Amino acid sequence: MKKHLWLSVAIGVIGIIMLSAWLCLTLAKERKPYNPVIDPANFVGQIDNPYLPMTPGTTFMYEAETDDGLVEETTFIKHETKTIMGVLCTVVRDTATVDGQIEEDTFDWYAQDTNGNVWYFGEYSTSYENGEVIGHEGSWEAGVDGALPGIIMMANPLPGKSYRQEYLKGVAEDMAKALRLNARVSVAYGDFENCLVTKEWTPLEPGHIEHKYYAPGVGLVLIIELKGKNVRTELVDIITE
Numbered sequence: 314m315k316k317h318l319w320l321s322v323a324i325g326v327i328g329i330i331m332l333s334a335w336l337c338l339t340l341a342k343e344r345k346p347y348n349p350v351i352d353p354a355n356f357v358g359q360i361d362n363p364y365l366p367m368t369p370g371t372t373f374m375y376e377a378e379t380d381d382g383l384v385e386e387t388t389f390i391k392h393e394t395k396t397i398m399g400v401l402c403t404v405v406r407d408t409a410t411v412d413g414q415i416e417e418d419t420f421d422w423y424a425q426d427t428n429g430n431v432w433y434f435g436e437y438s439t440s441y442e443n444g445e446v447i448g449h450e451g452s453w454e455a456g457v458d459g460a461l462p463g464i465i466m467m468a469n470p471l472p473g474k475s476y477r478q479e480y481l482k483g484v485a486e487d488m489a490k491a492l493r494l495n496a497r498v499s500v501a502y503g504d505f506e507n508c509l510v511t512k513e514w515t516p517l518e519p520g521h522i523e524h525k526y527y528a529p530g531v532g533l534v535l536i537i538e539l540k541g542k543n544v545r546t547e548l549v550d551i552i553t554e
Contacts, residue, residue, distance in 0.1 A: 362430075373551055
């Protein structure tokens with residue numbers, strides 16, 4: 314009996330040691346300085362990553378039924394560009410309305426490197442309330458006040474791989490992890506197979522998690538918010554010029 318007790322205690326101690334080591338390793342990774350090397354020569358002029366293609370003149374339209382009403386989001390890939398940290402970025406305009414009333418209007422900046430990774434270089438966001446501008450919270454630009462770009466979409470997503478999508482301490486700290494590459498999705502716009510699923514979160518909003526579904530050759534087709542009551546934001550249309 315004493316021998317079994319000793320063995321149980323020993324196993325418990327080993328488990329605690331292993332858990333402590335794992336926690337220390339995790340904390341060390343989180344505290345590791347984030348300092349991506351950005352060389353303009355390593356970027357290309359177009360974004361054709363199969364999971365997040367951005368062809369200028371294309372508009373993606375999304376809808377979601379929420380407790381606040383019908384949310385309609387529009388993502389327009391503009392013909393305009395903006396140079397950030399010496400990199401020529403594609404300008405994307407995102408607008409969101411609730412029951413037809415403007416809630417947010419954002420300009421995002423993206424660029425693709427020679428390996429096929431799509432980088433996020435910042436955003437200028439305007440929030441509205443009752444049709445009036447109430448602020449620009451969440452806005453940031455890589456290279457300004459310590460802000461750094463992150464990867465919004467990997468060239469070759471590997472399930473289990475985590476990556477930083479943006480960085481400005483206390484303002485922009487979104488993280489993502491690739492979960493799977495074989496999801497089947499049905500949304501208002503159509504049915505898709507072999508979709509990439511990612512998990513996205515930020516330490517600035519504990520408990521707020523999103524799963525995003527990307528269809529090859531199309532892009533983002535579905536977002537599921539997993540905080541409280543699940544909210545589905547579905548692709549409903551794609552318009553090309």
